[in-house]
Amino acid sequence: MNGKIVVEHLTKTFKKGNVQAVKDVSFEVEEGEFFAFLGPNGAGKSTTVQILTTLINATSGKAEVAGHDVIREPEKVRRYIGVALQETGVDPDLTGREMIELQANIFGFRKEEGKKRAQELLEIVQLTEAAERRIGNYSGGMRRRLDLALTLVNEPKILFLDEPTTGLDPSNRMAIWEELRRLNEEVGTTIFLTTQYLEEADSLAHRISIINDGEIVATGTPKELKAQIGNDLITLTLKDENQQAEAVEYLRGQMADVDVISRHNKVLIYVEEGTKQLLEVVRLFDQEGYEIEDIQLSSPTLDDIFLKITSEKKEGVRADGE
Amino acid sequence: MGNNLWKDTWLMTVRNIKTTLRNPFSFIPNLIISAFFLLVYEGGLSGISQLPTFEGANYLAFILPVSIVSAAIGGAGGAGQSIVKDIENGFFSRLLLTPASRLAIVLGPIIAGMLQLVVQTLLIIGIAFLLGLEVVTGFGGILFVLLIAVGWGLAFAGYSAGVALRTGNAQAAQAGTFIFFPLIFLSTTFVPYDLIEAQWLKIAATINPTTYIFESMRTALIDGWVFWDLMQGVFAILIVCTITITFAAVSAKKAVSRG
Numbered sequence A: 001m002n003g004k005i006v007v008e009h010l011t012k013t014f015k016k017g018n019v020q021a022v023k024d025v026s027f028e029v030e031e032g033e034f035f036a037f038l039g040p041n042g043a044g045k046s047t048t049v050q051i052l053t054t055l056i057n058a059t060s061g062k063a064e065v066a067g068h069d070v071i072r073e074p075e076k077v078r079r080y081i082g083v084a085l086q087e088t089g090v091d092p093d094l095t096g097r098e099m100i101e102l103q104a105n106i107f108g109f110r111k112e113e114g115k116k117r118a119q120e121l122l123e124i125v126q127l128t129e130a131a132e133r134r135i136g137n138y139s140g141g142m143r144r145r146l147d148l149a150l151t152l153v154n155e156p157k158i159l160f161l162d163e164p165t166t167g168l169d170p171s172n173r174m175a176i177w178e179e180l181r182r183l184n185e186e187v188g189t190t191i192f193l194t195t196q197y198l199e200e201a202d203s204l205a206h207r208i209s210i211i212n213d214g215e216i217v218a219t220g221t222p223k224e225l226k227a228q229i230g231n232d233l234i235t236l237t238l239k240d241e242n243q244q245a246e247a248v249e250y251l252r253g254q255m256a257d258v259d260v261i262s263r264h265n266k267v268l269i270y271v272e273e274g275t276k277q278l279l280e281v282v283r284l285f286d287q288e289g290y291e292i293e294d295i296q297l298s299s300p301t302l303d304d305i306f307l308k309i310t311s312e313k314k315e316g317v318r319a320d321g322e
Numbered sequence B: 001m002g003n004n005l006w007k008d009t010w011l012m013t014v015r016n017i018k019t020t021l022r023n024p025f026s027f028i029p030n031l032i033i034s035a036f037f038l039l040v041y042e043g044g045l046s047g048i049s050q051l052p053t054f055e056g057a058n059y060l061a062f063i064l065p066v067s068i069v070s071a072a073i074g075g076a077g078g079a080g081q082s083i084v085k086d087i088e089n090g091f092f093s094r095l096l097l098t099p100a101s102r103l104a105i106v107l108g109p110i111i112a113g114m115l116q117l118v119v120q121t122l123l124i125i126g127i128a129f130l131l132g133l134e135v136v137t138g139f140g141g142i143l144f145v146l147l148i149a150v151g152w153g154l155a156f157a158g159y160s161a162g163v164a165l166r167t168g169n170a171q172a173a174q175a176g177t178f179i180f181f182p183l184i185f186l187s188t189t190f191v192p193y194d195l196i197e198a199q200w201l202k203i204a205a206t207i208n209p210t211t212y213i214f215e216s217m218r219t220a221l222i223d224g225w226v227f228w229d230l231m232q233g234v235f236a237i238l239i240v241c242t243i244t245i246t247f248a249a250v251s252a253k254k255a256v257s258r259g
Ligand SMILES: Nc1ncnc2c1ncn2[C@@H]1O[C@H](COP(=O)(O)OP(=O)(O)OP(=O)(O)O)[C@@H](O)[C@H]1O
Pocket: A014, A015, A016, A017, A019, A020, A021, A039, A040, A041, A042, A043, A044, A045, A046, A047, A048, A086, A196
């Protein structure tokens, strides 16, 4: 047994609708690593989590979790992992405490040990006051925190968390981030987290894979990805749309180390130091007589990153073809 | 994992009983309807037991099986309802993610449903005694009636659990009840077979397994230990249980497998 995840050429095709949800995905997560799967709706994040946690079988490919094959030895895998699926899995008619005690007993804790473990976990996720209330009356944030406590009952070597903070307010989100950091740093738990938020992956993970349409399109440390993507994004529109193509070419010539992408009537410029380069763009355009209608500086969103990565891919294809 | 089966089944069963008790509206309406059969039909129709076909039998003892079967179906249907609820709440998936025995995950709600059935049936029999029920076969007969109720309940529990596991949908599981429940009325529900006038109802009563359940219970309550008359219910149970339990097992296998 170890705290690693090894995935080789994983593919999942759902017969229903003939959807290829995961396409030839390979990656490795080291013991003690905090790894994030970043992707938009329908990217295949949950499908990957369900395969790795033994809920569904892959169509082809191989996955080892905690040193055991997920298809051949699911029982062993289940002993060593903690899983919080995208939808919380709780019985609304039990109290928070009963729910954790039940989970502990299923994992083989005796009655007294189970009670002790439940108390510890309730304290960790700050639900001691609500412990005697039925889960049906919990808020969304409380349910998420309880769900997290449930995943920790068996002191898992590897945690799988499918969008654990989606729909939470900032204070609940922070509480979960704190706890995940603590588990990873102090306990040494390997964490596999999926998210739609770049910011979340950036602030928590050691390494990020970006998944889109069932495929991993980029992998690296947050720093590497950002270097590839640029820290800041300048979005501008020109007064005269007809000048756009020409202006983009000009800018590419002038600023060799930034990425310039033309999308509809907007020009997107991925840069390292926003303000400085914004001024430079304004100066260059002013010089050449391209009149700017609107210009904005922002952090790139996931959308921007996909746009950039997919447009790079297209360009790559074009270059190969020529 | 074998020794886990008992422990896990115990945990699941206790959990299901707890949640059933916390939702009294999941069983109270059915209990009231079942008791209603006894009180209202005993009050309203008992006059017909003066007819010679009844051979002096007490109408209360005649109508009691209807009330018991209704209570049994309500109790056993709790199994399917619990499973649907767990699937909808994502709790079923959470259980599948633990090392808990797959069999225990499905057995827990079924056993809890059967226990609910036993309690409901005993309550109905208790009410019948309060109304003045007399049983020719005595305690043994009551036990036989209870066993038939459990058997028929198991047949329905298998069916309701199967539908629940297959669809994971509350409406579909509810609709499942509507197949078993009307069977109560297409039978020798209120009058003996010989008194049924409509030919279609006679045919329905003959092919309806519920008829044999009623008749074997009535044999124990009214006629005494007439072996083959008692066995007709047992055979009906064996046949229907074989079908529904197989259906439940196949559905369960599908629900816990990883397609
Ligand atoms: N059980 C299923 N049957 C058929 N298609 C499915 C099933 N589960 C997922 N899909 C499809 O597979 C694709 C990937 O879905 P998945 O749930 O893995 O995405 P996701 O990245 O988790 O998205 P989200 O951020 O919305 O949760 C989608 O096109 C989805 O419609």
